[in-house]
Amino acid sequence: GEKQGDLLVQGWLITVAGIAQRELLEILDQREDLYLAMDNCPNQQVICALSEESARWLEEQLAQVMALTSRLPFDRAYHTAAFQPFCAALTSFINQLDFHVPDVPLYSCVTAAPMDADLEEIRRLSVGQWAERVRFRETVQRMHDDGARIFIECGPRNNLTGFVDDILKGQPHVALSMDDPSRDSAAQLCHLLAQLWAQGVALDLEVLYPRETGRAAQPG
Numbered sequence: 558g559e560k561q562g563d564l565l566v567q568g569w570l571i572t573v574a575g576i577a578q579r580e581l582l583e584i585l586d587q588r589e590d591l592y593l594a595m596d597n598c599p600n601q602q603v604i605c606a607l608s609e610e611s612a613r614w615l616e617e618q619l620a621q622v623m624a625l626t627s628r629l630p631f632d633r634a635y636h637t638a639a640f641q642p643f644c645a646a647l648t649s650f651i652n653q654l655d656f657h658v659p660d661v662p663l664y665s666c667v668t669a670a671p672m673d674a675d676l677e678e679i680r681r682l683s684v685g686q687w688a689e690r691v692r693f694r695e696t697v698q699r700m701h702d703d704g705a706r707i708f709i710e711c712g713p714r715n716n717l718t719g720f721v722d723d724i725l726k727g728q729p730h731v732a733l734s735m736d737d738p739s740r741d742s743a744a745q746l747c748h749l750l751a752q753l754w755a756q757g758v759a760l761d762l763e764v765l766y767p768r769e770t771g772r773a774a775q776p777g
Contacts, residue, residue, distance in 0.1 A: 571628050598724045643687060709753075733749050
């Protein structure tokens with residue numbers, strides 16, 4: 558069969574800002590080798606071009622309407638139909654994993670909706686996300702519509718925190734990150750906990766200062 562490397566289709570990822578999504582889609586519709594791969598927030602969308610020629614063509618079109626573009630340091634056609642062969646190969650691996658119905662609601666950026674308690678559907682979404690658009694903007698808005706107000710970014714840097722603030726601008730929410738390039742990890746964790754405490758979130762600070770160290774967390 559094909560090697561996994563043979564299934565990783567090359568692509569050119571380009572971030573776009575300063576243009577309405579409707580206008581951007583009208584430009585993309587002029588070619589079959591351009592995809593809206595990631596809809597991150599109103600001020601950032603990511604396009605995947607399947608060739609250097611189509612990438613240059615898109616940049617020229619967007620420059621004419623004063624949109625801002627920047628190429629990402631990735632060369633795979635993630636989140637496009639071109640990645641479907643990779644998904645087919647990934648299915649056999651995913652089927653070997655032991656899945657469980659989640660204890661908390663999980664939302665999918667493929668459907669921009671909560672996942673069903675159907676393990677087969679969860680498997681399908683886990684595989685299919687590689688060949689589908691990342692609907693982050695719609696998903697965050699759906700979560701907010703469903704009552705979510707506090708969003709915590711668990712991962713490196715704080716890019717998604719900025720996306721959430723952009724998506725929910727003018728709507729009641731707080732977006733926080735666990736990692737901030739301007740602070741070391743421990744300092745940022747303390748900032749995060751302080752911000753959560755200010756929002757009325759119940760916290761168990763005892764885990765920060767285990768009793769065996771002789772230092773117990775003090776009220777306040």
